[in-house]
Amino acid sequence: MVITGRLRVQILILIMLIASTERTFAKLEQGETTEAIEEENNELEPMVISRGPYFVKSASKNVTAIVGKTAHLSCQIKNLGDRTVSWIRHRDLHLLTVGRSTYTSDQRFVSIHNHHSDDWTLQVRYTQRRDSGIYECQVSTTPPIGHSMYLSVIEPVTTVLGGPEMFINRGSTMNLTCIVQHSPEPPPSIFWTHNSQEINYDSPRGGVSVITEKGEITVSYLLVQRAKDSDSGKYTCNPTTANPASVVVHVLNG
Known part of the structure; x- marks a missing residue:
């Protein structure tokens, strides 16, 4: 199989995304809270801003949804340029979306983005209790940068x-x-x-x-x-x- 330059870049991006997610997941397993990881990211934010993309973290909140309803996880990114935005589920390190394409067989997950907008939204339709957990919005910088948020699906x-x-x-x-x-x-x-x-x-x-x-x-x-x-x-x-x-x-x- 001939690997084109574009495919090689996509493979490299995927490898970097998974590596970054594994580091974050390892920190969570060691007992670090999402707040601690967030604080660490905040310390790096000036460097992130100076080299390109950065997250508007005040626009991204933890989300609570009712079973069977639709949930929206919001990620706002400035200075994205030609980088790619991906959504990853931490529970199983599953790559859900890349750009506006869905990379999972579970079609309940959809990436929503309007051209000329800084907002990237992960839509989860017909939510289930097992959808609860940490989701990460990642940007394909080198190394990748990410911002995590928690989805809580409850049943009244x-x-x-x-x-x-x-x-x-x-x-x-x-x-x-x-x-x-x-x-x-x-x-x-x-x-x-x-x-x-x-x-x-x-x-x-x-x-x-x-x-x-x-x-x-x-x-x-x-x-x-x-x-x-x-x-x-x-x-x-x-x-x-x-x-x-x-x-x-x-x-x-x-």
Whole structure:
């Protein structure tokens, strides 16, 4: 096989990227934190700036994403010139993208870059828990320079207190409490269903209301006054950014 000059350069870039990543990974295994490595990189930044490309580190943040949603890791590079930008996953030292090309069979990973922009973004679609970890944006200088950030993929937990079954007396007030935890931000909305039908709080039945308190832990209260036999059944709390949770209510005579 004839190795062209361009292919030789690409092979050299790949070797340098892997070598740089292995050094960073070794530091992490020895107990160094990403902050310590970042501080070391900061000390070298004046030299990086003087010889060419450098990272705008304030534009790159750790990212928290919800399972199944899309995550974006941002990397801003000044004075890039004709160098190549690559994204590497530290967990297995896997080269994900080079330039705007994806170098992995996992097509959930996409490199996004607009011409004349300093921003290089790694898009991770349909995130999974196993995607959590350190990702590095690298530039093909000699030696390569890199900037690492952490992606945390979490799965919010929804719980209806008192489940899976509740028993209440006819004529009493039914109070169903739904709790959403471990979400990077409160769900935009929560709706309740009764036997798979969305509850209409303005229905002729009356006496049905909901109170939702948003925060690090979001709580939604469904209140049904003067419970009667027809109020028995399956109630489901449906946050827009988390899995639903249900409880079966039995209205008892007396």
